[in-house]
Amino acid sequence: MSDNKTSDLRTFFALFNEISIIEQLSRTLFEGRLPKGVLVSHFAVLNHLSRVGDGRTPLQIASAFQVPKTTLSHTLSLLEKRGWVEMQPNPSDKRSKLVYMTDAGRTFRESAIGTLEPDMAAMFKHLNPRDIKAMLPRLAEIRSYLDRARDDPQE
């Protein structure tokens, strides 16, 4: 019961437990700052389009976040309803669409970032951004492994 396998198992459970709690806490924290009815998942899409450039397909965005495409389809419809993104036909594939941010979307994103800034500033003070930055490659490695494991079940 205290062999290595069990101990490793505990380590991984502890990892996913910490991860899920951090996800939970950060989502709740940020969602509390966003306007009523705007979720972190919505903001994240706008942020993504701003960072990597818009004109992406829904499927590309879904795989960037690793969420099911039906989930993203729903999110996009909400963003569209708010006038923050527009869907254009994809000239190179008639089944597909391209997602563009509107000016209103960009404006909203900037104001949301402004709203989150005090929390972020407090975080900078208590959690050293250098340390965080140093963790990112390790996390990316875990993510990348899980991503591969998904396509390639049971290794």
Add this chain to the structure above:
Amino acid sequence: MSDNKTSDLRTFFALFNEISIIEQLSRTLFEGRLPKGVLVSHFAVLNHLSRVGDGRTPLQIASAFQVPKTTLSHTLSLLEKRGWVEMQPNPSDKRSKLVYMTDAGRTFRESAIGTLEPDMAAMFKHLNPRDIKAMLPRLAEIRSYLDRARDDPQE
């Protein structure tokens, strides 16, 4: 636009982005192994009770996972329906209850761990448990900060 504040902001966004993707991927992966209708959130409660001991109140469990108590109330009702936990009155507080795992609950937990084992074993091979273990204190620090920030809004 390339000042430190913006760069730190990006670092934190990147952190929460990685975290949420890992949460997503690991949840989907493990949920795929559990019986139909059993979610990771259910398994996690059984696992928690096994690790820290049962006879906890719903509220204690909710704060261990940092989820709203209504969410946990729902999860417990499902676990109870499946016969994996039992609720007893709390002798020291009549408003409250104590949650106990049943034998069936313990059996299910063990079989679920067995089911997850091949994934875990593959993980051990690709992600060094020592490295993971080394990350845990950093993650715990982030979690702990977010937890404090929640009670103590805007610091």
Add this chain to the structure above:
DNA sequence: TCCATATAATACGATATCGCATTACATATA
């Protein structure tokens, strides 16, 4: 003791997430 306030649990309603099925279009192979 009485009352105000706090706390534990849950019911209820709204909605985000997600799996499955469907539709439209694309691509490969005969």
Add this chain to the structure above:
DNA sequence: TATATGTAATGCGATATCGTATTATATGGA
């Protein structure tokens, strides 16, 4: 070219999550 198979997006239904309100009990001060 015709047909089979694959892929993009979305509609639909089921349900987990979560905020608000409610009920029961606890606690601290007048």
